[in-house]
Amino acid sequence: MRQPGGMNLNHPVPIDSVDGLMSLLADCEDAWDTPDRSGDPVDILDHGLQVAAVLAARHPGDEELQVAGLVHDIGHRLQPGDEAGHGEHSAAAVATLLGQRVARLVALHIPAKRYLAATDPDLALSPESVRTLGCQGGVMTPQExxxxETDPDFAAAVALRRADDAGKVVGLRVPGLDRWRPVVSAVAAAARP
Ligand SMILES: [Fe+2]
Structure with missing residues (x-):
């Protein structure tokens, strides 16, 4: 199976252009976090757009964080069904194009969920997020x-995760991909060696 841009879905390779990333994101319309649609109620494109919109409102000065929110779940599209690995798949796909900080924030959305499950008694995870917590490592121990908390990206990772949990609203109207292309382009330009 191949995705737009010729990448093999079974072996994700780095996305090498903004056009390629935007094409992949567009292809996430009507693609879901679980192949049988038993998971979260918004598709991967809608979810990413909602998470990015939440982060733009809460952290207007951090475009890397906003873009990380936009792309954090593309791993579900790249390797469908790998719930435990989707954060790493997303991060590996964007690391070259968007830089190491974006990739780290993307990968950390799973540990941040495990952290908040351990430390925030008011955390409201979706039923799907509760279901997948076990295979993703479960609730963090106090030591973990x-x-x-000492990770330099701790605060931003937690912010992404809180936006992640807020970005699953069926029918919510948020800006579309066109709003994000210049932001993605700017982050990619800054990441270029
Ligand atoms: Fe997500």
Whole structure:
């Protein structure tokens, strides 16, 4: 099976252009976090757009964080059904194009979920997020949580995760992909060696 741009879905390779990334994101319309659609109620494109919109409102000065939110779940499209690995797949796909910080924030959305499940008694995870928590490592131990708090990307990773949990609203109207192309382009330009 191949995705737009000729990448093999079974072996994701780095996305090498903004056009390629925007094409992949567009292809996430009507693609879902679980192949049988038993998971979260918005498709991967809608979800990414909602998460990016939340982050733009809450963290207007951090475009890397906003773009990380936009792309954080493309791993579900690249390797359908790999719930435990989707964060790493997303990160590996964008690391070259968008830079190491964006890739780290993307990968950390799973540890951040495990952290918040351990530390926030008011955390409201979707039923699908609760279901997948176990295979993603479960609730962090106090030692793991303390170590995570020392990560330089800790605050941004938690912000992404909170936006992740807020970005699953069926029918919510948010800006589309066109709003994000210049932001993605700017982040990609800054990441270029
Ligand atoms: Fe997500």
């Amino acid at each position: 949580a303390a170590a995570f």
